[in-house]
Amino acid sequence: MAVKPGYKQTEIGVVPMQWEVKSLTEIAEKIMVGIASAATHAYRVKGVPMFRNQNVKAGKLDDSDLLFIAPEYEITFKNKRLRSGDLLTMRTGYPGVTAIVPPQYDSAQSFTTLITRPNHREVDSSFLCHYINSEIGQRFFTQSQIGGAQKNVNAGTLRMMPVPIPSLSEQRAIATALSDVDELLGALERLIAKKRDLKLAAMQQLLTGQTRLSGFHSEWEVKRLGEICDIAMGRTPARLNKKFWGRGYKWLSIADFQGKVVSESKEEITELAASTMEVIPKGTLLMSFKLSIGRLCFAGCDLYTNEAICSFKNLQASGEFLYYALGRTDFSLYGKQAVKGYTLNKESLKIVEVDLPSLPEQTAIASVLSDMDAELAVLEQRLAKTRVLKQGMMQELLTGRTRLV
Structure with missing residues (x-):
């Protein structure tokens, strides 16, 4: 393919x-x-900070689980001390993920991470960190990993990594643009975390009656699931009968429980198989009761499920309220111990207890929590779109396809 004027072909494209x-x-x-050798005897509650692979996140260091070592032990490794602007790269786990050492951790240490000290006359630390974490940069690590089950990258391999070098002023402009997007991503992540905490607090207050919504004063009742609904179990058609499997009707397994409303399944059953089973109508509340116990969703269409999923039919309560209430239930109180953990059955599900206010109050509480869910969904969609935008920006800016003025 011809290279357009003003550009050239290189080993990175x-x-x-x-x-x-x-x-x-x-x-x-x-x-x-x-520092390559673990010295547990030198660990201290306070001392010289020491970063490990798990502290390295793309672009920044996570100091929430930071180790400290004794100064008298650290002095023997003074040649390993970090400087502000150094890059730390994971060697194992997710080899290649890279973060910048911020000023407050100048002279800290690291344990078995790769340390790169850029020549600041040639390359900007932030630009280099963005490039290494980009899809192009990470491709180098994918191709260069060594080892068996535990992949890793060594210093010799890192030294050979090819890097595009625009002028320092262009590097800084690119880094600034990408860092601005990172700040937006960070702000969205913090806002989402705050909204989730608020939702959890609201659930704790509203689903226990500690806080009552305006206009509601009647007493709550404790009801068993068997008193407020019929519990139906799913089924798996015979696997060996090929006439039962193929395009036709949605058939859910626990792995399909992705989101509050589920309309898609990895597998489908034919009309022949469906004719031997009872259909679950759209809008029915479903729950897993084996292995991954307590996952909940609503049927987004008429469908069928496997034997690890039950459906709640003829509900004499708000399905939305029950969705949130059962999400907080400790099912281990009702299950029996099995080889792969505890398990439930139809009889044990019937005795699961739920605190229920009046139906109007259930509806009001569910409406508040659903609105919070909707707000979170909008923010999470925005976060996902911003991440895609950043990937596109990195692809364009770090290869020079798009030049900043």
């Missing part, structure tokens, strides 16, 4: 003619591995 491509070792003052 097509880049602008003015850009260079250099190996990481050519643009780094140092590439090394952090």
Whole structure:
């Protein structure tokens, strides 16, 4: 394929003619591995911070689970001390994921992570970190991983990583643009976390009657599931009969429980198989009661389920309220111990107890929680779209396909 004017073909693909491509070792003052030997006797409640692989997230360090080592032990590794602007790269787990060392952790240490100290006369730390974490950068690690079940990347491999090098001013402009998107992503993630916490608090208050919605004062009752609905079990048609399996009708397994309303399934059954089973109408509340116990969803269409899923029919309560109430239930109080954990059956499900207010109050409580769910869904969709936008920006900016003014 012809390369358009002003661009050239390189080992990492097509880049602008003015850009260079250099190996990481050519643009780094140092590439090394952090402290390589575990010294549990040197761990302290306070001391010199020491980052591990699990602290490295794409673009930033997570210090929520930080280790500390004794200063008298750390001094023997002073040549390994981190500097602000260094990059830490995971060697194992998710090899290649990279974060920048912020100023507050200058002179900290790291345990077995890869450390890259950029030559700041040639490369901007933030630009380099964005590039390494990009799809193009991560492809290098996918192709260069060594080891068996536990893949890893070593310092020698990292040194050979090819990196596109625009001018420093363009690097900084690219890094700023991508960092702005990162800030937006971080703000959305924090807002979503806050909204989730608010929802959990609202559930705790509203589903227990600790907080009552305006206009409701009547006493709550404790009811068993068997008193307020009919419980029906799903079934799996004979696997060996090929006439039962194929396009036709949705047939859910627990793995299909993705979201509050489920309309898609990995497998479908034929009309012949469906004729031997009882259909579950759209809108019915479903719950898993084996293995992954207590997963809940509503049928998004008429469908069928396997034998690990039950449906609640002829409900004498709000299905929406029950969705939230059962989501907080400790089913281990009702189950029997089995080889793969505890399990429930139809009889034990019937005696599961639920605190129920009047039907109007159930509906009002469910409406509040559903509105909170809807708000969270909008924010999560926005977060997902912003992540896709960032990936597109990285692909364009880090290869020079789109140039910033």
